Amino acid sequence: MFSDLAGSKILFDIKIFLALIASISLCGCRPEPAAFQPNRLLVARMESELQVDLSSLERQAESALIELFGSPDTPHWPPVLTDSANYSTLVDTYSLARAAGPVGRDKKKVEHGLFRKHCAQCHGITGDGIGPAAPFLNPYPRDFRRGSFKFKSTVQGSKPTFDDLVRTIESGIPGTSMPAMANLARSSHYENDISILANYVRFLSIRGEVERRLMMELVRDIDEEADESLYDLRLKQTDPEQFASQKAKIDEVVQRVARSWLNAQVSKPSFRTEEPAASAVPLTFSSAEQRNAFIASAARGRKLFQGEIAACSQCHGTEGDGHGKLLDFDEWTKDWTIRAGIDPKDPKQWKPLKKLGLLKPVPSSARNLHLGVFRSGSSPDAIYHTIVEGIDGTPMPAAARLPSVKNGLTDEQTWDLVNFCQALADSDICQVLEAKDGN
Amino acid sequence: METEHRNLKPVQLDQPNVTNPSFQSTHRWALSVAMTIFPLIWVGGLVTTQDAGMAVPDWPNTYGYNMFAYPISAWIYGPFDLFIEHGHRLLGSLAGMLAIGLCIVAWRNEQRQWLRWLCIFLLLSIVMQGLLGGLRVRLDARTLAMLHGCLAPLVFALAIAVVVMTSRWWKEEVGPAVPRPFFRWLAIGLTISAFVQLFLGAQLRHIQPWAKPASFTGLVHLHLTFAAIVSLLVISVAVVGQHRTNRQLKGIGWPTFILIALLLIQIALGVGTWISNYALPWGDTHPMLARYTIATKGFTESWIVTGHQATGSLIIATALILTLRVWRRSAHKYEK
Numbered sequence: 001m002f003s004d005l006a007g008s009k010i011l012f013d014i015k016i017f018l019a020l021i022a023s024i025s026l027c028g029c030r031p032e033p034a035a036f037q038p039n040r041l042l043v044a045r046m047e048s049e050l051q052v053d054l055s056s057l058e059r060q061a062e063s064a065l066i067e068l069f070g071s072p073d074t075p076h077w078p079p080v081l082t083d084s085a086n087y088s089t090l091v092d093t094y095s096l097a098r099a100a101g102p103v104g105r106d107k108k109k110v111e112h113g114l115f116r117k118h119c120a121q122c123h124g125i126t127g128d129g130i131g132p133a134a135p136f137l138n139p140y141p142r143d144f145r146r147g148s149f150k151f152k153s154t155v156q157g158s159k160p161t162f163d164d165l166v167r168t169i170e171s172g173i174p175g176t177s178m179p180a181m182a183n184l185a186r187s188s189h190y191e192n193d194i195s196i197l198a199n200y201v202r203f204l205s206i207r208g209e210v211e212r213r214l215m216m217e218l219v220r221d222i223d224e225e226a227d228e229s230l231y232d233l234r235l236k237q238t239d240p241e242q243f244a245s246q247k248a249k250i251d252e253v254v255q256r257v258a259r260s261w262l263n264a265q266v267s268k269p270s271f272r273t274e275e276p277a278a279s280a281v282p283l284t285f286s287s288a289e290q291r292n293a294f295i296a297s298a299a300r301g302r303k304l305f306q307g308e309i310a311a312c313s314q315c316h317g318t319e320g321d322g323h324g325k326l327l328d329f330d331e332w333t334k335d336w337t338i339r340a341g342i343d344p345k346d347p348k349q350w351k352p353l354k355k356l357g358l359l360k361p362v363p364s365s366a367r368n369l370h371l372g373v374f375r376s377g378s379s380p381d382a383i384y385h386t387i388v389e390g391i392d393g394t395p396m397p398a399a400a401r402l403p404s405v406k407n408g409l410t411d412e413q414t415w416d417l418v419n420f421c422q423a424l425a426d427s428d429i430c431q432v433l434e435a436k437d438g439n
Numbered sequence: 440m441e442t443e444h445r446n447l448k449p450v451q452l453d454q455p456n457v458t459n460p461s462f463q464s465t466h467r468w469a470l471s472v473a474m475t476i477f478p479l480i481w482v483g484g485l486v487t488t489q490d491a492g493m494a495v496p497d498w499p500n501t502y503g504y505n506m507f508a509y510p511i512s513a514w515i516y517g518p519f520d521l522f523i524e525h526g527h528r529l530l531g532s533l534a535g536m537l538a539i540g541l542c543i544v545a546w547r548n549e550q551r552q553w554l555r556w557l558c559i560f561l562l563l564s565i566v567m568q569g570l571l572g573g574l575r576v577r578l579d580a581r582t583l584a585m586l587h588g589c590l591a592p593l594v595f596a597l598a599i600a601v602v603v604m605t606s607r608w609w610k611e612e613v614g615p616a617v618p619r620p621f622f623r624w625l626a627i628g629l630t631i632s633a634f635v636q637l638f639l640g641a642q643l644r645h646i647q648p649w650a651k652p653a654s655f656t657g658l659v660h661l662h663l664t665f666a667a668i669v670s671l672l673v674i675s676v677a678v679v680g681q682h683r684t685n686r687q688l689k690g691i692g693w694p695t696f697i698l699i700a701l702l703l704i705q706i707a708l709g710v711g712t713w714i715s716n717y718a719l720p721w722g723d724t725h726p727m728l729a730r731y732t733i734a735t736k737g738f739t740e741s742w743i744v745t746g747h748q749a750t751g752s753l754i755i756a757t758a759l760i761l762t763l764r765v766w767r768r769s770a771h772k773y774e775k
Contacts, residue, residue, distance in 0.1 A: 034649060102579060104493025109502065109521065117490045118735060120648030122717075132646050132655035138720035172732040175722030179733035189518040322723065359652070365723060373729040425726075 034072040034102075037126045038062055039145060039211055040356040045340035046215060054215075057222060057230050061214045064231035064250055069207045072125050075100045077203070080251040087258045091203045098193075099200035114193055115200050122177060127204030129332070130357045137177045140359055143332050144201060145208025147257065148393040151376045156389045156398045159264040165198035173375050202261065209257045218249060267389055283426045294419055295429060299436050301420025304413055309400060312417070315366035320424045322368035328395035333361045364395050372425025383418045465549050466605040468541040472561065473598040475534040480591050480752050482527045484745040487644055489736055491520030492584050498576040501525050506532065531569050538562040541601070554604060561601055564594045585645035589638050592752035596630075599756040603763045608690050619769040622679050626762040629672040629698075633758050636665040637751040644748070666709065669754070673702045676761060688768050694761040701754050708747035715740035 043058050068078040075096050081087035103113035116125065122141040124131040129143030142149070151168050152160035172180030181197070184190040214230065222228045229235075231250060235243035285291040305312045305320065315324035329337065329344055336358065337344040344350060344361035367374065376386050390398035399417075400408040409417070423429040486492055495501050501509040506528055514525050538561055545558040568590060575583040603609060639662045646655055679685060680695040713719075715733060722728050734740055 037649075102493070103490045104579065105496055105518075105521070107496060107502070109518070111494075111518070111520070113493075116648050121646075125649045130652060131648060132650040132652055133717055135652045135656055136659070136720065137717055138722070172734075174732045175718070175729040177717045177733065179735040181735040183734055183736055187519070357652075368723055368729075371723065371726050371729040373726065 034125055036065070036069075036072060036207070037124070037128060037130075037357070039128070039208070039215070041336040041353065041358060042212060042215055044353060044356055045336050046219070048340055050220070052224075054219065056224065057219045058215075060230040060232065061211060061219065063233065064214065065207065065211055067231075068210065068250070068254060069203070073101045075203065078251075078254050080254055081258050086262060087255070090206070090258060090261055091199050095196040095199035096203060098196045099203075111190075111193075114197055118181065118193075118197060119201075127201065127208060128357070130359065133177075135359055138362065139176060140332075140362070141177070143208075144205040145212055146332060146335070146393065147205050147209035147212075147260070148331060149205075150391050150393055152392070153266055153385065154264045154389075155267050156392060159261045161264050161266060162195075162198055162202070165201055166194055169194050169197050169201075174373050175371075175375065206254075206257050206261065210254050213253045213257060214250065217253065267385055283422060283429060294423070295432055295436070297416045298419040298423035298429065299433055300413070301416035301418070301423075302433055302437065304409070304417055305420055309407060309409060310413075310417060315395065316369060317366070320369035320421070322366045324366050326366075326395070327363050329361060330364045330395070331393040337361055366395075369421050369424040370430075372422075374421075380418050380422065383421050384414060387414055387417055387421075465541070465545050466602065466607075468537065468544045469558075469598065469601040469605050472534060472537045472541050472565075473595065473602050475530065475537055476565075476591075476595045476598050477749070477752070479527070479530045479534055480595060481745060481749045482523055482530055483588065483591055484748040485523050485741060486520075486527050487584070487588060487748075488741050488744045489520050489523060491524045492575060492581075493579060494518070494520035494524040495528075496576065498528075498573040501528070528572075531565075531572065535562070535565050535569060538565050545605075549605075554601070557597075557601055557604070561594070561597050564590075564597055568594055581645050581647060585641050588641045588645070588748075592634065592637055592755045595752050596756050596759045599759055600763060603760055608764075609767065611689075619685065619765060622676070622682075622685060622765050623762070623769055625672065625676050625679060626758060626765050629669065629676055630755060630758040630762050632665060632669050632672055633751070633755045636662065636669050637748075637755060639665055640748065640751060666706070670702055670706070673698045673754075676758075680761075685765075688764075690764050691761070691768070694757050694764070697757050698754065698761070701750055701757060705747065705750045705754060708743055708750055711743040712747045715743050 038058060038061075043054050047054050068080075070076040077088070077091055077093060077096065081090070098110070098112050099115045101113045101116075103117045105111050120131055122131040122133050122137060123129055123144070124134070124141075127144035129141045131141060134141050147159060149160045149164070149168075151173065152158075152164040154160060154164070168178070170180065170182050170185055172178050172182075181194055184193045218230055222230055229246070231246050232243070235246065283294070285294065304310045305316075306318055312320075313324060315322075315326045315328075317323040333344055336342070336353065337350060342349045342353070344363075350358060350361060372378065374383055374386065376382055376391065386396070387399050388401065390396050399414065401414065402408040402410055420433075423433060486494075497503065499506055502513075504510070506525075509525060514522060538558075542555075542558045542562050545555050549555050549558075568587065571583060571587045571590065574580070575587055639658060643655070643658050643662060646658070677695040677699050680691055685691055714731075715737075718731060718733055719728055722731070
């Protein structure tokens with residue numbers, strides 16, 4: 001009787017044993033210490049461009065960054081920015097402490113490790129967009145290190161405002177893996193968490209951009225054969241003057257990056273020439289006159305959409321279904337492919353870089369406007385802003401507009417385009433427009 | 440072949456009278472332990488889903504209080520992660536206390552020596568799980584959290600085994616035993632595969648944020664491969680269970696049907712878990728997908744993810760019930 005049960009019991013023991021062995025072998029007994037990862041793709045790009053080995057300078061840049069920004073467990077705001085009241089407003093130290101480190105609560109029940117809890121799985125602990133889950137996501141998670149953000153209220157090329165970051169974190173981005181964290185804001189226990197995360201995103205972005213500029217601006221001019229260095233801590237003792245000069249150059253870069261965040265310029269508020277239609281699909285109108293005016297405007301927008309000045313149809317397709325002729329990549333991909341002389345369409349060229357953290361290059365797909373959902377906001381004002389300012393880092397350009405561009409779009413024409421974009425999501429109005437076009 | 444079966448001796452049972460109330464009490468205690476461990480697994484899964492493992496930084500105390508003396512108002516009205524982590528600890532303590540009760544009852548009433556020791560082993564497993572959970576907090580080690588999560592279904596399976604072995608069904612007189620080596624090994628294979636699958640899922644859930652994307656990709660592919668293996672095995676046991684030599688066996692059919700149902704639920708929850716965490720990569724193909732925005736730690740999302748993990752434990756437990764029952768009703772070489 002006992003022997004038939006012995007098999008089952010032995011199986012339990014075997015399973016427990018296997019679980020222990022596998023856990024230890026797959027994960028290791030101790031977790032690795034958290035560290036910001038260097039921008040190896042950028043270094044590889046520069047090495048191929050300059051034809052020199054940059055490993056020593058890369059290490060120096062890394063040690064300067066640790067000195068300036070600390071580690072993922074104990075990050076800090078660079079001393080050069082703490083001295084100025086203006087720069088101190090960019091990132092507050094309380095937020096850094098709460099967002100960084102491992103997930104948990106301290107003895108006072110204050111939660112920390114928010115970035116690892118909510119963001120690092122996709123964005124990576126460095127904010128480089130190469131978190132463990134990144135290869136499965138479409139679009140890929142944002143790499144904050146370029147300092148470039150797609151969804152914002154500021155002018156083209158400008159940094160986002162703090163509220164822009166908060167909005168993206170709070171509302172998420174529909175149709176992507178970026179979740180809405182509004183749940184956190186609803187609970188009194190977590191109400192500050194979103195602004196803490198926005199602060200930390202700004203911190204990671206500034207850190208990443210400083211790293212980038214150190215490599216691209218300072219390293220380029222350093223001649224190692226002439227015994228020059230980027231940041232040599234030994235000089236602190238042997239040649240304090242030289243060390244101070246190195247530090248001043250680095251601090252200048254840090255200040256320049258921080259200034260670009262302070263100077264983020266909000267786009268001029270838009271105005272409508274007529275009463276806005278509801279953004280919901282199907283579109284609703286208060287009167288037949290309003291509907292007719294909207295259709296007339298959308299019909300003009302359709303012509304502009306397919307015309308040469310706006311040239312929207314080149315990417316979005318004649319009917320706005322996203323099937324245009326142009327195939328392009330975003331700036332994050334171009335950074336280490338086209339700019340490094342690598343063809344993103346040729347796997348033989350980019351596959352060797354996979355070990356440096358490269359994700360398979362994916363062409364930017366133009367939006368299918370019939371979906372009626374716009375990632376930077378589906379309200380008429382948000383669509384207007386997207387047309388006027390473009391989407392940073394993507395092939396979506398700012399529209400050619402008067403007065404800066406001769407023969408550019410007028411404001412009324414821009415609103416015609418907005419109305420056409422809205423009309424595309426409404427099949428009834430689309431049919432009316434097609435019929436009008438046929439006539 | 441059938442004539443050969445008819446000549447086999449019936450299984451000899453050396454058990455006491457099944458209507459004996461003291462015998463039934465052991466079964467009831469075992470059932471109460473198992474029924475406490477399952478919600479414990481749910482809440483434990485929710486702790487991982489909400490990343491609440493370190494919501495209470497001390498152990499065995501809770502913010503300096505004795506675990507059982509922590510103010511109820513601070514627990515109920517505190518942050519949600521603290522609520523579930525402390526609740527998990529209390530529920531774990533309850534499971535431990537019930538297991539102590541089971542051991543006492545089994546020691547007094549149970550005649551099978553090995554079963555008494557199995558109850559002790561169950562108690563020790565629960566204690567070990569508690570210690571492991573405590574160590575996870577004291578050392579703030581995610582690896583231990585993963586181990587804690589992986590061993591939980593084994594403890595649940597052990598409790599289920601005690602339930603099955605103390606049941607009336609286990610002791611009923613049966614007709615001639617039939618050798619069922621294929622069915623037996625299929626059921627064992629399913630139990631082991633289901634556990635490996637759960638282990639892979641735990642690896643995915645507990646992956647470190649600085650892990651390489653290649654590790655995550657490899658784990659996802661392995662998890663999908665084992666999903667296919669488990670599905671195949673569940674279908675196979677269902678088909679073999681319907682074979683004429685097995686169909687008339689009491690207590691074999693329903694676990695196979697439950698396994699099919701659990702498999703379907705589990706596949707749906709698996710897809711749901713992925714969508715809740717990462718959405719689908721075709722967000723620009725259909726208006727419904729284009730409009731979907733994941734809600735961080737949303738109520739539905741949390742329950743889907745936690746349900747996926749808990750259903751994994753149920754599959755292991757049901758596969759084990761099937762394995763034990765097929766084993767019990769099979770003829771073995773030594774019985775011939």
